[in-house]
Amino acid sequence: MKAADMTSEPIEIVDVIAHPLQQNLPVPTVTSWGTYTTVGMVLVEVRTRCGLVGVGETLGRFAPKAYAELIHTALRPRLLNQDARDIGRLWASMRRALSGRSGGMLIEAIAGVDIALWDIAGKAAKQPIARLLGGMGRTEIDVYAAAVNWGPDEQADRELRRYLNEGFTKIKIKLADPVRDAIKRVERMRQQAGDHISLCVDANWAYDLDDAVEIGRALADNGYFWFEEPLAPENEQGYEELRKRCSVPLAAGESNYTLDQATRLLSRRTLSILQPDIARSGGFTETRRMVDYAAAHGVAYAPHIGMSGIICETASIHLAAAVPNFKILECECDRSPFKTLLADLEPGCLRQKNGVLDVPQGPGLGIEIDWDAVKTLRAE
């Protein structure tokens, strides 16, 4: 089919292939959950009869082969012979592959397919996804460095200095137990960074309400710009109470799969910043719904990237470029091979200059996958 025909003719899906990948991280990530040395993901490839190929990413850190199996057995049959651009209809069909409330592996699996379908839609229209989404038309966006790991002081100092040397002006610090050590870390990082650098923290659910109030006080005293995931995501009442007792903006959302899991904290404006991960929260389709709902309630959007690959990062950049309530993008500096080897685009941590990152302008996601690298990085 000629490109000129693509606007009217169906773009028929002829195959869906999930590639489970697993690799060691060059630098272990250390959070309140522990130390991560290996990481997985699933690259989703959607092929069409006219030759267009879309790629997406499913967040599958710990069992990428199980996610790939889910995509092949539960989602692929619902996609074959369908028009790749009927994304909303296909999303609803995939949602019905498993019963029960929305969430978990199913929505993460759908995310990978959804991103690939948007990639196809962009390639068919010869437009970057950011433009296809309509909106703000940004060509560059603000980023912050993630993260200074939870480790010995000397290591934290070293990591902070590295980010400063690389030109970042906004940096995230990981916190964990015990509270006394966390408060010392908050103070130490502020002293080391100076007053002109913006700092925030991520606790990855480390605290109960009383501990979080205490940490919140230290963050306010030291001028931090957000307090991320202080409590477990299910503890919505705790977040509401903390909101009353903590003057630092609260950020969360990477643990929410769908909009319904975020409505309470958004509609009451408990959160100041929503951080969905596009490779977890059902891809562009569901993440955009979450971000729009956040905008309607005066809540900003700051994409979560994490130990992901270049597809998740690039998809997040496109959505960030398009929506009015975008605040800042997480620039994960783990130098995961999924970020550095998988495509022809360098990861954000290497492309950014002075905390600003360009938005790819090619059709779709604007990246070309290195299929030899996909073979090399495959989960054994």
Ligand SMILES: [Mg+2]
């Ligand atoms: Mg986080």
